[in-house]
Amino acid sequence: AWVQPTLTVAGSLVLCAFGVGVFFSKPRTIESKETIPSASLAAAFSKGFVVNAINPFVLTFWLGCMSLANARFNGSFASISLFFSGTLTVIFLSDVSKAYFASFLRKWIHTHRLQVFHRITGLFLIASGLYLLGKHLLF
Numbered sequence: 001a002w003v004q005p006t007l008t009v010a011g012s013l014v015l016c017a018f019g020v021g022v023f024f025s026k027p028r029t030i031e032s033k034e035t036i037p038s039a040s041l042a043a044a045f046s047k048g049f050v051v052n053a054i055n056p057f058v059l060t061f062w063l064g065c066m067s068l069a070n071a072r073f074n075g076s077f078a079s080i081s082l083f084f085s086g087t088l089t090v091i092f093l094s095d096v097s098k099a100y101f102a103s104f105l106r107k108w109i110h111t112h113r114l115q116v117f118h119r120i121t122g123l124f125l126i127a128s129g130l131y132l133l134g135k136h137l138l139f
Helices: 003-024 038-054 056-072 077-105 111-138
Strands: none
Touching: 003 111, 038 056, 056 077
């Protein structure tokens, strides 16, 4: 009976600590003409693929999706294949779109804007931690 309150308090304090860290962190200076060599792109893709492949949460998510799809479509191979083909297509297209449109954001992202974003994010994390802590202590 003591585990949940302890985790709630610990989680609230961790959120507050992250919020303070983000609030006071200085953003990295971004060079507007900075480019990534193609060798780094291949390495970044490989690292991202490996991290997602060995992440137990990703594996659990996809196993859950497979179980749900199997139950929902009564084991129909054609329906399950269509479902996962559509799901993977949407994920792929959204990831490619994010990467494409990120290049257009570069001209809008300056050190000052990043600092404001850090401050807002830090305040949000602190407020979330305090809210959870207050909710726990009041109820």
